[in-house]
Amino acid sequence: MVGNQAPLFALKDTGGRTVKLSDFSGKVVAIDFWATWCGPCRESTADLEKLYRKYRDRGVVILGISMDSGGGAVQKVKDFAEKNNLTYLMLMDDGKASASYAVYNVPATYILDRNHVIVKIYKGYMTGLGEKMGGQIEQLL
Numbered sequence: 001m002v003g004n005q006a007p008l009f010a011l012k013d014t015g016g017r018t019v020k021l022s023d024f025s026g027k028v029v030a031i032d033f034w035a036t037w038c039g040p041c042r043e044s045t046a047d048l049e050k051l052y053r054k055y056r057d058r059g060v061v062i063l064g065i066s067m068d069s070g071g072g073a074v075q076k077v078k079d080f081a082e083k084n085n086l087t088y089l090m091l092m093d094d095g096k097a098s099a100s101y102a103v104y105n106v107p108a109t110y111i112l113d114r115n116h117v118i119v120k121i122y123k124g125y126m127t128g129l130g131e132k133m134g135g136q137i138e139q140l141l
Helices: 039-058 073-083 096-100 129-140
Strands: 010-013 018-020 028-034 060-066 089-092 108-112 118-123
Touching: 028 039, 028 129, 039 060, 039 129, 060 073, 073 089, 108 129, 118 129
Parallel strands: 028 060, 060 089
Antiparallel strands: 010 018, 010 089, 028 108, 108 118
C-alpha cells in the first residue's frame, strides 16, 4: 500500500458528525486504527497526542479510528479520550474503512503526505513510535 493513494472514507466522530479524509486536503495526515480494549493501542495514544500538539499548527492532522464496536462503543471512546486528555479527532470505524486499509491487527498507523499518498505504515506498537513518526512528519512538511 505504500506509494498508493490512501483509500477515501467518511466516518462519524464521537459527536456524530461525518468526517471525510478529503476534508484534510493539502495536510499531512496520520491515521491510527486502534481500540480501547487493545493495551498497546492505549499506550500509543500518548505518543500520538504529543505529535498532534507539536504539529497541529503546521498543517498536520491525526485521526484515531476506533475499531470498538457494540452499543456503548462511542461512549467508551469518548470516556477514554477525555480521561487521557486526547484532543486529536476520534472517529468510529464502520468496518469498511479498516477493510480498505487492510487492517487486521491494531494498532496500525498510516502516514499520508499532503496529497494523501501513503508514505509509511507502522503495524503494531513499538517503543519510540512517536519519535519515528515525528521524523517522518518532519520530512513531509
